[in-house]
């Protein structure tokens with residue numbers, strides 16, 4: 091396979107030389123380029139095929155946000171990663187939709203290598219010809235929900251604030267009602283009652299609010315009347331439950347807020363590919379459902395036979411195009427293919443896989459075809475197989491709480 095090229099941009103020569111040393115063992119499989127400022131990086135980009143740009147945020151002259159905005163416009167195939175010391179609200183606001191992933195600075199060598207390998211593997215999966223053909227045969231992809239687009243616009247505005255975000259949600263009355271119903275539902279397990287969108291934004295944070303607005307928008311835009319092959323309400327409940335399970339499994343194992351938030355976001359969106367496939371190609375999807383039921387295979391396997399790709403890959407493709415964070419895209423893409431996920435650790439894709447499997451263990455009647463089996467070998471390798479019993483118990487408790495509550499009903 092052709093070697094991939096990664097470009098690092100940092101104004102501190104010491105950091106660049108440190109990276110050079112750190113990455114030496116990876117030189118057999120990858121090429122690295124280094125630039126000390128934005129214009130030098132753009133010159134390299136103009137002359138060479140660059141697969142990934144990893145840039146510092148704070149640089150004199152053109153900063154990381156400005157550089158990656160240009161890269162997005164002119165070299166959209168390149169993966170864009172931002173290295174930043176303290177990711178403050180301002181820099182986050184300016185990089186929404188521009189950056190695939192943030193990495194804390196100084197970069198931990200193990201994490202940096204993982205992020206590079208995973209992002210490149212995802213790029214290859216997405217470049218798969220069959221998947222490309224399938225997605226182009228879907229025709230026009232659903233556009234982002236309007237309120238979500240407005241949110242993104244506000245976040246790009248340097249003067250945008252959390253209050254503005256709340257105001258946009260408030261203007262969409264149906265969305266506000268749904269959001270409050272959802273965040274106050276037992277699945278969320280919040281102790282305070284949330285009274286208003288601004289309260290929700292402040293308490294839950296931007297990423298979670300954005301994901302909620304997105305998932306509510308997608309479900310209402312692609313709304314499909316329930317039929318015997320596809321029950322959209324069941325999928326909605328499954329998505330909410332998987333998100334709640336994933337968040338709690340994550341919080342049980344780690345204090346890392348990013349992992350917990352991304353597990354929740356990915357849980358909400360992990361099966362969005364099913365919605366997309368069914369809404370765009372209902373007859374073919376019916377064939378997949380029939381195949382899964384009759385030949386006792388998993389729905390993912392039947393989708394692969396009928397469409398050439400499963401809902402995970404299709405959903406990951408769409409969510410990637412919409413510019414959601416890398417861990418969410420990876421989780422959606424790999425939740426049925428953990429064996430092809432590079433260097434798994436306890437991270438959102440593994441958490442979503444576990445939450446999804448546990449959901450169908452607890453609710454076998456909701457599964458089409460054979461349920462996916464928990465990847466025990468992988469959990470064993472992570473020394474976590476004996477944690478599963480506790481996770482199942484946690485999920486049962488959440489489900490019992492959620493069952494008493496209809497806040498998650500999509501009607």
Ligand SMILES: [Fe+2]
Nearest residue numbers: 360361401425
């Ligand atoms: Fe799935």
Ligand SMILES: [Fe+2]
Nearest residue numbers: 332360361446
């Ligand atoms: Fe699922």
